[in-house]
Structure formats: structure tokens, C-alpha cells
Amino acid sequence: MTFLAKLNGAMARNQSLWCLGLDPNPEVMPEAYRRPYDRDRHHLHAVEILWDWMQYIIDSTADRVCAYKPTLGFYTALGAPGLDLLAKTLAAIPADIPVILDAKHQDLSSSTVLAQTAFGQWQVDAITLSPYLGQDLAARFLMYLDRGVFISCYSANTTALPLQNYPHPGNPLYLELVQQCQTWGSWEQLALEVGSAQPAALAQVRTLAPERLILARSIWAGTTDLPVVRLGDLLQAGLDAQGGNLLLPVNQDVLATADPQALIGDLRDQTQDLLDRRQQASPHCTPWMPNVCTLTPQPHGDLILQLFDLGCIAFGDYVQASGQVFPYYIDLRRIISNPQTFDAVIDAYGDVVRQLVFDRIAGIPYGALPTASGLALKLNRPLIFPRKEVKAYGARRLVEGNYEPGETAVVVDDILITGKSAVEGAQKLQSCGLLVRDIVVFIDHGGGARERLAAQGYTAWGVLTITEINHTLYETGRITEMQFEALCSQESDQEVGRQSA
Numbered sequence: 160m161t162f163l164a165k166l167n168g169a170m171a172r173n174q175s176l177w178c179l180g181l182d183p184n185p186e187v188m189p190e191a192y193r194r195p196y197d198r199d200r201h202h203l204h205a206v207e208i209l210w211d212w213m214q215y216i217i218d219s220t221a222d223r224v225c226a227y228k229p230t231l232g233f234y235t236a237l238g239a240p241g242l243d244l245l246a247k248t249l250a251a252i253p254a255d256i257p258v259i260l261d262a263k264h265q266d267l268s269s270s271t272v273l274a275q276t277a278f279g280q281w282q283v284d285a286i287t288l289s290p291y292l293g294q295d296l297a298a299r300f301l302m303y304l305d306r307g308v309f310i311s312c313y314s315a316n317t318t319a320l321p322l323q324n325y326p327h328p329g330n331p332l333y334l335e336l337v338q339q340c341q342t343w344g345s346w347e348q349l350a351l352e353v354g355s356a357q358p359a360a361l362a363q364v365r366t367l368a369p370e371r372l373i374l375a376r377s378i379w380a381g382t383t384d385l386p387v388v389r390l391g392d393l394l395q396a397g398l399d400a401q402g403g404n405l406l407l408p409v410n411q412d413v414l415a416t417a418d419p420q421a422l423i424g425d426l427r428d429q430t431q432d433l434l435d436r437r438q439q440a441s442p443h444c445t446p447w448m449p450n451v452c453t454l455t456p457q458p459h460g461d462l463i464l465q466l467f468d469l470g471c472i473a474f475g476d477y478v479q480a481s482g483q484v485f486p487y488y489i490d491l492r493r494i495i496s497n498p499q500t501f502d503a504v505i506d507a508y509g510d511v512v513r514q515l516v517f518d519r520i521a522g523i524p525y526g527a528l529p530t531a532s533g534l535a536l537k538l539n540r541p542l543i544f545p546r547k548e549v550k551a552y553g554a555r556r557l558v559e560g561n562y563e564p565g566e567t568a569v570v571v572d573d574i575l576i577t578g579k580s581a582v583e584g585a586q587k588l589q590s591c592g593l594l595v596r597d598i599v600v601f602i603d604h605g606g607g608a609r610e611r612l613a614a615q616g617y618t619a620w621g622v623l624t625i626t627e628i629n630h631t632l633y634e635t636g637r638i639t640e641m642q643f644e645a646l647c648s649q650e651s652d653q654e655v656g657r658q659s660a
């Protein structure tokens with residue numbers, strides 16, 4: 160899963176734009192930890208105290224924030240035990256909350272190793288970098304396609320102002336930097352960090368980078384209180400046109416309080432109120448929010464609920480092309496009208512397709528063609544498609560797009576029932592000299608189609624099974640027991656059919 164997909168998932172699940180710094184800064188320690196820490200300052204035990212504190216912060220805030228941001232400097236400042244503390248802290252963060260390592264790294268020669276350590280060993284989802292070594296530095300980290308990079312492009316430090324505004328505030332260096340960053344990496348990977356208590360700088364950056372994720376910083380400078388009006392101004396300045404792509408920093412003073420949970424909860428609710436009001440004032444594409452909490456989360460649980468809420472999964476008696484009657488019908492064609500769901504579906508396909516070796520992505524019309532197009536753009540791989548019907552005029556091509564015989568195409572279809580559509584598409588591609596090994600579908604109905612495809616030399620990959628969908632919908636109260644049972648009994652009929660076949 161990409162950093163952005165993980166972040167969007169956490170934002171939707173916790174209904175939060177708030178990101179919390181996990182900084183074991185002894186100077187802002189709550190009183191209860193401070194006394195034993197001061198006593199043991201020079202002993203390993205001091206790091207144990209910091210660990211207790213970090214663990215408490217994570218445990219009490221994990222359902223209220225959308226990301227954690229440990230500052231590398233606080234850990235390295237503690238010497239060798241500090242890096243152990245970082246590893247323990249990272250391990251305590253729930254896997255579905257993204258971690259942004261605040262490194263502000265700016266040394267080119269150590270970048271390759273830091274990228275390996277941060278993304279490989281520590282498994283953080285994103286990192287912050289200083290900007291002035293240019294794209295060379297960012298490139299070392301952008302090589303990890305599923306991770307994010309934040310370029311720090313504005314600082315709230317007053318002594319930084321003359322530099323940032325050079326040569327003059329009407330044409331400042333920091334905005335040139337934002338423009339340059341636009342060419343360094345895709346909007347899915349490269350984000351911007353803007354530190355300012357005033358919304359003006361944030362608004363300027365947003366204007367130049369309308370589609371990027373922005374991490375606002377220093378919004379609490381000089382205050383412990385963020386009046387609703389000011390929060391509203393910051394949202395107005397930093398949110399993108401769809402009302403997203405903005406991360407707000409929790410005041411670090413929260414770490415020192417007895418009840419960080421309540422304070423972040425209040426911030427979250429205030430922000431949600433303002434977002435709801437914005438949404439009502441300009442109805443656009445309504446962001447989907449889950450209204451349930453599952454005890455046994457399914458990795459694609461939110462996506463299943465979104466699909467159901469969009470009307471892509473209907474229950475009733477539906478006749479299939481094969482003549483069989485199923486107790487459900489899946490209509491994935493609807494996702495194209497909801498950018499949030501469409502994007503999440505493409506991401507989920509992407510997680511599977513990225514693992515495969517191929518030259519072209521081949522979408523099966525009509526249902527899977529939009530998704531295959533999105534996937535090709537997202538993975539930066541060429542797209543082709545076998546026509547459903549061949550035109551009797553013009554070029555009369557069976558396969559649209561450019562390709563060379565001998566190249567390998569991965570077939571992308573929406574649903575696998577009998578496998579007929581996918582195989583027909585694959586055969587058209589093969590008749591034009593392309594090789595087809597892998598067929599990737601979003602939903603695998605089960606019932607032996609995979610095995611039948613395997614017998615014809617294809618490997619089928621599915622993002623979701625109908626069984627997973629059925630269980631998630633039932634556990635979250637979206638379908639009745641009768642609907643759940645109807646699908647279960649069909650699954651067991653198929654199982655019997657498969658065994659006796």
C-alpha cells in the first residue's frame with residue numbers, strides 16, 4: 160500500500176487531519192515522568208522512562224490522529240540508546256497509521272544508506288528532507304515508490320524570513336522552491352512541509368501546488384490555543400480543492416498534558432465540524448467516511464464498505480451470463496463516478512500488479528478499462544486493450560494501443576465468475592503475438608474459475624474474494640443475516656461442486 164493510500168485510510172478511519180510528533184523531549188515531559196527521569200538522567204533507565212512516556216502517548220492517541228511524526232534528532236540526541244528507543248517507538252505504532260520520520264535530512268552522500276535504513280529497516284512510510292541539495296537528494300528516497308517524501312519549503316523561524324523572501328517578498332525564493340519541487344516527483348510521493356503560524360504562506364504554497372499533500376507546521380507558534388476562526392483560516396488556506404491533502408500538527412505541548420486523548424479529540428471534533436460546514440457550503444464529491452468500528456479489521460474493510468455504500472454490491476437474484484442465478488450482483492462500473500473510491504480501488508489493484516513482471520497493462524472493456532487506465536497512469540506503465548467488437552472500418556485493430564509481438568501483457572478485469580471474459584480478452588491479445596501469463600481481477604467469485612484458468616496456462620490474482628466481502632458486510636451490519644446466509648450457502652454449494660468435479 161502506498162504512503163498516501165495509508166494516510167487517506169487513517170484520515171477516513173479516525174476522521175482526523177491531525178498528526179502527532181512523537182518526540183521524547185525531556186524538556187516537555189509531564190511531571191510524573193520528569194522526577195524519575197531527572198534522577199536517572201545519565202543512566203540507561205532514563206531511556207526506559209522516555210519509552211514509557213512514548214508508549215502512553217501512542218496508546219492514548221492512536222484512534223485520534225492520522226499520522227505520527229517522530230523527530231529523528233530527539234532520538235539521536237540520546238546517543239545509542241536513543242536509536243533503540245526509536246525502534247521500540249516505531250514498533251508500538253499500529254500498522255495502519257503512517258509514520259513520517261522527521262529527519263530534515265540534507266547530506267547527499269549518506270542518503271542512500273539512510274533511505275535503506277528508514278524505509279527498509281525502520282519501515283517508516285515517509286521522511287522529511289531539507290530542500291537545498293535539490294532533486295538529487297530527493298531522488299534517493301523517491302526510488303521507494305510506495306513511500307513519501309516531504310520537502311521542507313518554508314520555516315516559521317523569523318530569522319529565516321530574509322532568506323525565504325529573497326530577493327523580495329513579491330518574488331520569494333521559497334515559492335521558486337515550491338515550483339521546482341513540482342518537477343521532482345509525482346504528487347502521490349512528493350509532499351511539502353510549510354511551517355507558518357499565519358495562513359498566508361500556506362495559501363501561497365497551495366496555489367502553486369494545488370494537488371500536493373501539505374504538512375502544515377508551527378501553526379501553534381506563540382500560542383497554546385487555536386481559536387476556531389484561526390483553524391478555519393488555516394483549513395481555507397491549506398486544503399486542496401476537494402477539501403483534503405492537508406495534515407495539521409498537534410501542539411507538542413499536548414505531550415506534556417495528563418490527557419492528550421481528550422485534547423486531540425477536541426481538536427479533531429472542531430476540525431470535523433469546520434470540514435462538514437465547508438462541505439455543506441460547496442457540495443462537491445462527498446468524502447466517504449466509515450460509520451462503524453470493526454473488531455477484526457479486514458485490510459480492505461473500508462473499501463468494501465465504500466463499494467457497498469456506492470451501490471456497487473447489490474443483493475437479490477441475479478442471472479449471470481452463464482445462466483446461473485447468484486444472490487448478488489457486483490457493478491464495479493459505478494466507481495468511476497466517485498474519485499475517492501476509484502482511487503482506492505486502483506491502489507488496491509496496484510498492490511497486486513506491482514508484484515508481477517510484464518510489459519503492458521491490458522484492460523478488458525468495458526468494465527475494467529477505466530481502472531486499467533488509472534492503474535497504467537499510477538504505475539507509469541503502458542496501456543493496451545483488446546476491443547470487444549472489431550470495427551469494420553478504419554484501422555480495424557483487434558488490440559488498441561502500441562505494442563510489439565513477444566511482449567507480455569498483464570490482463571486486468573473487474574470480476575472473475577467463469578473467467579470467460581478474461582480468457583476471451585487474453586486470447587485476442589495472444590492472437591496478436593502478445594504473451595499473457597497473469598490475469599488480475601478485483602473480485603474473485605470463487606467456484607473454481609482460478610483452477611480453470613490455471614488449466615489454460617493463466618495465473619489469476621484477485622484483490623478480494625466474495626467471501627471476504629460477505630463477512631465484512633455482515634460484521635458491520637450492512638447486510639442482514641438472511642443475505643449473509645444466502646451467500647454462505649452458495650459458497651458451500653460451489654465447494655461441493657468443486658470437490659465433485
Ligand SMILES: O=c1ccn([C@@H]2O[C@H](COP(=O)(O)O)[C@@H](O)[C@H]2O)c(=O)[nH]1
Binds near residue numbers: 487
Ligand atoms: O456480479 C457480476 C458478475 C459478472 N459481471 C461481468 O461479467 C464478467 C465476469 O464474468 P465471467 O463469467 O468471468 O466472464 C465481468 O467482466 C463483469 O463485466 C459483473 O459485472 N458483475
